[in-house]
Amino acid sequence: xxxxxxxxxxxxxxxxxxxxxxxxxxxxxxxxxxxxxxxxxxxxxxxxxxxxxxxxxxxxxxxxxxxxxxxxxxxxxxxxxxxxxxxxxxxxxxxxxxxxxxxxxxxxxxxxxxxx
Numbered sequence: 001x002x003x004x005x006x007x008x009x010x011x012x013x014x015x016x017x018x019x020x021x022x023x024x025x026x027x028x029x030x031x032x033x034x035x036x037x038x039x040x041x042x043x044x045x046x047x048x049x050x051x052x053x054x055x056x057x058x059x060x061x062x063x064x065x066x067x068x069x070x071x072x073x074x075x076x077x078x079x080x081x082x083x084x085x086x087x088x089x090x091x092x093x094x095x096x097x098x099x100x101x102x103x104x105x106x107x108x109x110x111x112x113x114x115x116x
Contacts, residue, residue, distance in 0.1 A: 006034075006038075010032065011042045011045075011046075012046070013032075014028060014032055014034065014038070014039055014042050014043075015042040015043050015045070015046035016046070017031075018039050018040070018042070018043035019043055019046065019047070025039045025040060
């Protein structure tokens with residue numbers, strides 16, 4: 001059975017009705033044809049999101065930048081591991097001793113092996 005997706009507009013309308021308190025949760029659920037648990041969840045999510053509506057958009061942008069930076073560092077680490085594996089495999093195929101893994105220097109931006 002496929003889950004039903006509800007629009008942001010419907011969620012907002014339901015949450016606003018619940019926050020106003022003019023109707024019971026059961027009445028709102030019946031009016032919109034949804035479960036009472038959705039009414040409660042959307043009301044809670046709306047209340048939690050209020051500070052973002054009036055908050056500092058720069059702080060939100062900084063947080064998003066930090067998340068993206070962490071994701072990129074993780075990806076770089078994965079790629080460095082793969083390049084080392086490829087280098088080791090190449091050396092095994094050529095029956096050579098592997099060179100030290102050339103990892104980029106954080107400060108210089110060049111692989112450590114080239115920083116001589």
